[in-house]
Amino acid sequence: MSEPEVIYESPDFIAVNKPAGLLMHKTAVSEKSGEKEETLSDWAVENYPEVKKVGDDPEARPGIVHRLDKETSGVILIPRTQEYFLYLKNLFQNHKIKKTYLALVRGKVKNESGIIDKPIGLKPNTVKRVVGGRKMKDVKEAVTEYKVKKRLFFEGKEYTLVEATPLTGRTHQIRVHLFSIGYPVVGDRLYGGSGDTLGLERQFLHADSIEFPAASGKMVKISADLPEELEKVLSKLVREK
Numbered sequence: 001m002s003e004p005e006v007i008y009e010s011p012d013f014i015a016v017n018k019p020a021g022l023l024m025h026k027t028a029v030s031e032k033s034g035e036k037e038e039t040l041s042d043w044a045v046e047n048y049p050e051v052k053k054v055g056d057d058p059e060a061r062p063g064i065v066h067r068l069d070k071e072t073s074g075v076i077l078i079p080r081t082q083e084y085f086l087y088l089k090n091l092f093q094n095h096k097i098k099k100t101y102l103a104l105v106r107g108k109v110k111n112e113s114g115i116i117d118k119p120i121g122l123k124p125n126t127v128k129r130v131v132g133g134r135k136m137k138d139v140k141e142a143v144t145e146y147k148v149k150k151r152l153f154f155e156g157k158e159y160t161l162v163e164a165t166p167l168t169g170r171t172h173q174i175r176v177h178l179f180s181i182g183y184p185v186v187g188d189r190l191y192g193g194s195g196d197t198l199g200l201e202r203q204f205l206h207a208d209s210i211e212f213p214a215a216s217g218k219m220v221k222i223s224a225d226l227p228e229e230l231e232k233v234l235s236k237l238v239r240e241k
Contacts, residue, residue: 012079
């Protein structure tokens, strides 16, 4: 697994391109396993020691103001001061940060664009999130905008490259929402099953860009290159004419 790539650096924060397979921070599960698993928090503290004192719970999650799933790559912001952590946290809470993801899904998405407005809850006794169902726990509003970037096919099967923008920040939101309308993310074994992964060991979901007003008032947009393993998948797909 490759290390995070620093793509933007200022006295207030850094932005990195997180590789798939890297956990954001230690969890109860990873602690219980007894195995030393690398995390983004560990990397941040080692390379930017000031981050050790930043966050809601710096002892457990230094520098973490937002998250990506372990097997999702892309842009992550890491504040370098507690003041900027609180500033970014406020932006996230007030939906003033725009995050754009790229997802390759199975099937031909019917509409060119759309909004998925479906509350997401936790399926009892599992780690899966679901939409609908009377027994869901911790149900929260969830809204995702999407638009089609490319329609593709490979060996008789159809795929769609989608740009997705979550307007809320729920766990597994994009994966759950796309699955709920019949288009699971390629390589997503939790929501899409184990078949038809196009050879990927991870899900084809990448946090492509993040845009927000810096404390100075200037709008900042930071983008992260698509990882090589995802580029290789796209290179073997044929674009629909």
